[in-house]
Amino acid sequence: MLYRRIFIEKASTTWMVLSISIILVLPLLIGIGLYVKANPLFEYMSLGDLICSSTWLPNEKEFGFLPFILGSLHVTFIAFCLSAPVCLLSAIFLTQFSSKRFMYFMHPVIDILAGLPSVIYGVWGIIVIVPFISDYLAPLFGVKSSGYTILAGGIVLAVMCIPYILNMLIEVFNTVPAGLKEASLSLGATFWETVKHVVIKKGIPGIISAFGLGIAKAFGETMAVMMVVGNMVQTKFHLFDAGYPLPALIANNYGEMLSIPMYDSALMFSALLLFVIILLINLVFRYFIYRTKKYE
């Protein structure tokens, strides 16, 4: 009996250690796997050239990733500008002004928004945002546009990021001690002044981290953006022009990847670039969050 228990204990511990090591090794494995695949490209062009050059001619082995990196940055920037204020305001509303019951009602709404697949957002973007931009918004500014624009990508991306950022902001605001708020209110500050000077000030590391992680999420989003952004290689930043973000480049060209020499390494390099950037952003901002949690 005892031997059996010890045997089960040993077997299950081995299984547990094995599975946790698989998970912990995974980021390393992804990095190495992508690096090995992208390696032929490094022998051909230097890292600086790859990132800073803007000529993209795969057939002539010219791989400049600048248009795609800029495309990603543009879309992410718009998404951030649109989603950050909404998230901040509604997180304040949900944690400070509204009733508990409303919060219970809001939870499933946020969950479903976060759970909807990116393809659904893409479909929504194509049905609503794209015609809206080409028929109403672009003529309003006197521009001709197909609707498949950086702006459309940014709007769709903003909606996708909102539940993600909002969830983290709610958590941040909930950790602000009630005593601090009460102290401020008892000194005669209004609710909004308390929020402005106490809650936001106290939560600022958390707020920055939430926004940072939201940016990382937006940077890596693929399908929805790819469906509405137009996918044209160019470096200019214009709201009503098409762009070509980095993830869309990978997803769009997987079919011809093996037919053009070096093309597969180039795509794997862009995946590696994406992986490194997003992992770094995540590590930095999560570190902030863990620090604040520890000293709570």
Added chain:
Amino acid sequence: MFSDISFTERRNMNKRKIIEEKLFRVLSAVATYSLIATLAFIIILIFIKGFHALSWDMVFKAPKGGYYYGGEGGVLNAIVGSLYISIGATLIATLIGVPAALFINVHLARYKRTQNTIRYIIDALWGVPSIVYGAFGFSLMLFLGMNASLLAGIITVALLITPIVVRTFDEVLCTIPKGLYEASMALGSTRSEISFKIIFKQGFPGFITALLLAFGRGIGDAASVLFTAGYTDLIPIHLDEPAATLPLAIFFQLSSPIPEVRERAYAAAVILTIIILIISLAARFLSKKYTKTNLK
């Protein structure tokens, strides 16, 4: 102190305060209600657009010849493929993720630093976008000499959702009172018995949530299966056959120039939305149901 401020000045200041307070209350309420409106808008729109193309043929028939030119058939191949991939992936993710989460909370209960470091790494892994997993899965697939197949898709999605299973389950396990662990330790149980017979049972609602969350993410994700699972009109029978998935079916049909085919993409989007809604409502309902029987 207030003596050098005139009465009217003070009244104006109060007025400004009140206006600011009111303004931000309204603004934040608007932001929150606009989220609800956006969700309702997306779901209602998808339903309206897809409803009249939706039929039993769509759900229960695989594409026939000429389907992509408006011929007969449905998306059964994609529905079955998606279910196979996400069920398989959830199974693998559970086999790796659940022991890992239990290990963090039981075996490492005394090592707070290690616990937090592991959580930190897994959180960062959660943030890695699915397209990177797709690219990594693709290079892994080439390395192992496989073709685009059901198995490759399952492995890639499993890697994608394992961090979700671990962290979601772990978040619930964290809240289990330490006394439970200590009491069973004092009664002479081994660690594996504590893990699986006590902590697992107590954390069962979290387990359900983690499972359904991972399943929902797996079924909705397109970027990771784009490279690895391939696409076919047949319903896959063996693990080494390519498999269609619902998000990709929507994506491909939406890019068709024929209106009937695009209509079907909307109908497929309705099917996917319904699946996601069922999953997220079930997660809420089931975790509530099992929480009732918990020790407090």
